[in-house]
Amino acid sequence: MTYVRPDRASPPGSRVKPGVAPAPILRGEGQWAFGHAEPLNDNERIKKDDGPLNVRWRIENIYSRRGFASIEQSDLHGRFRWWGLYTQRRPATAAGARATLDPHDLDDEYFMMRIRTDGGHLDLPQLRTVADVSVRYARDSADVTDRQNIQLHWIRIEDVPEIWRRLQAVGLSTVEACGDCPRVVLGSPVAGISVDEVVDATPAVRAIVERFVGDPALANLPRKFKSSVSWLPDVPYEVNDLSFLGVVHPERGPGFDVWVGGGLSTAPMLARRLGAWVPLDEVPDVWAAIVEVFRDYGYRRLRNRARLKFLVADWGVERFRAVVEGYLGRPLVDGPAPALPAAPVDHVGVHPQRDGRYYVGVAPLVGRVSGTRLAALAGAVERHGGTWIRLTPYQKILVPDVRPDRTDALVAALRDIGLEAQPSPWRRSTMSCTGIEFCKLAVVETKGRAAALVRELEKRLADVPVDLTVNVNGCPNACARTQVADIGLKGQLVRGPDGQQVEGFQVHLGGGLALAAGQAGAFGRKLRGLRTTAEDLPDYVERLVHRYLAGRRSPAETFAQWIGRVEEGQLR
Incomplete structure (x- = not known):
């Protein structure tokens, strides 16, 4: 994508489609559609003062030359995000600092950089470039996230332009990887190769990115916007702002069901079906119409109510659909519900493709890799005849297009670099957010804790026939999808045996995105006072x-079913 420096623009009230606006609510929520153009908080003022995409020019021409101290605060804590940059946490700051300090007081002079990989696709030149950038500029750091991204750390502002140049040379970008804008579009990791897929959604994902990502008209949303387009339900569709999921219409054939209003954090909501069927070639237009509705009607007064889920909850699906249809200029076609799986699909292991070849899915330990490991991965893939990889929204990596006679050798080669295609249930099903190591919002360490938990449970429960998801999060924001795991762990400070505050977790139990075939997901059971210290975490999970x-x-009784019926004492 070629970056074009946009002109400054006021809220586009003129873009609101006539005749489709619902009656305004009594209290102003900062909705542009009702003429509320004056910013109601600092974040909105930053976006109005200067289009966030414009900050790239200053990064390349001012900040990278003059250093970290030259960066204006409104850019550093606001607009930088539109180019995939967050300041990371200053080392050695106490876990309790977040309770008394503003996150900006924890700023280090280094950045986390999120590389945009829509659909999780990386060819070998791209993979090698990311690996090289990690080694050269990010102290060999790299994490595979649950949004099909790769995140780097320890990035200096002086190096950002050169990193961008290297990424752009192989077709990668960091544009709108963060910020109040359309984030990475999730796609099935096996799009185009799955034996179960009817329609490959990749063309729609690419069209959305090419047409709309980096467009100034959609770069100032009330909050972040997460979406997915996938024929298979192997993405977390229920926790996205917008998801398109494959379904066959009895009269019109294959297309996509539309889900809106999902999101987790402190007010979790699951997405709801819009009841509409959309053919593949219309997905980008419907996607854009829903984003425009969010832009114009989304709540901008309070940040904690600015996600699309609050608008959908207040309006209801029928009203929301009517407004979307007004933006499209035509009605949507009613459609059937899709078939849902018994559990999330992570594609780990060796699986056949539709063309007779195989793909191999591997599990990095809680998503942590490195530039060195990614370079070794690229080498292993090439030696065994592959040309690309896919990242999954469960912090896994897939290697497609493997010949049948090469699968065993590839599995062994990947194991040698710490990427396991036959992992234990605990290594396979444990995810973790970034945590206090780098994140200014976190209150506990997560990556190391989660990795240690996996290793301990692999020893203690090696022969126990159970397969549970464990999602470890460093704060209430649920980046690791705490509320929809069998065992969800939300980081917080708790009282230790001596009464002093120590790192620990509030426990959510029995959540899931699809608890049974054809049944929607549910949030985990949260009991008052159900907490564990980080040190006691392995004992608690083993006991449970x-x-x-x-x-x-x-x-046949699932963990979620058992959690739903037992008395509280059994869960402590």
Whole structure:
């Protein structure tokens, strides 16, 4: 994508489509559609004062030359995000500092950089470029995230222009990887190769990115906007602002069901079906119409109510759909609900493709890799005949197009670099956010804790027949999808045995995105006072697993079903 420096623009009230606006609510929520153009908080003022995409020019021509101290605060804590940059946490700041300090007081002079990989696709030149950037400029850091991105750390402002140049040379970008804008578009990691896929959604993902990502008209949304387009339900569709999921219409054939209003954090909501069927070639237009509705009607007064989910909850699906249809200028076609899987699909292991070849899915330990490991991955893929990889929204990596006679050798080669295609259930099903190591919002360490938990459970429960998801998060924002895991762990400070505050977790139990075929997901059970210290976490999980296995009514009773019926004492 070629970056074009946009002109400054006021809120585009003129873009609001006539005749489709619902009646305004009594209290102003900063909605542009109702003429509320004056910013109601500092974040909105920053975006109005100067289009966030414009900051690239200053990064390249001023800040990278004059250093970190020259960066204006409104750029540093606002507009930088539109180019995938967050200041990371200053080392050695205490876990409790977040409770008394503004996050900006924890700024280090280094950045996290998020590389945009829509659909999770990386060819070998791109993979090698990311690996090289990690080694040269990011102290060999790299994490695979649950948004199909790769994140780097320890980035200096002086190096950003050169990093961008290297990424752009292979077709990669950091544009709108963060910020109040359309984030990375999730796609099925096996799009185009799956034996179960009817329609490859990749053309729609690419069209959305090419047409709309970096467009100034959609670069100032009330909050971040997360979306996915996938025939298979192998993405977390229920926690996105917008998801398109494959379905066959009885009369019109294959297309996509539309889900809106999902999101987690401190006010979790699951997406709801719009009841509309959309053919593949119309997905980008419907996607854009929904983004425009969010831009014009989304709440801009309070940041904690600015996500699309609040608008959908207040309006209801029928009203929201009517407004979207007004933006499209035509009605949407009613459609059936899609079939849902019994559990999230992560594609780990060796699986056949539709063309007779195979793909190999591997599990990095809680998503942590490195530039060195990514370079070794590229080498292993090339030696075994591959040309690309896919990242998954479960912090996994897939290697497609492997010949049948090469799968065993590739599995062994990947194991040698710490990427396991036959992982233990705990290594396979544990995810973690960035945590206090780099994130200014976190209150506990997560990556190391989660990795240690996996290793401990692999020893303690090696022969126990159970497969549970464990999602570890450093704060309430649920980047690791705490509320929809079998065991969700939300970081907080708790009282240790001596009464002093130590790192620990509030526990959510029995959540999931699809608890049974055809059944929607649900949030985990949260009991008052159900917490564990970080040190006691392995003991707690081990105890809980044994109670579940001893107390379930039959082997068919799921963990979520057991959690839903047992008394609280069994869960402590």
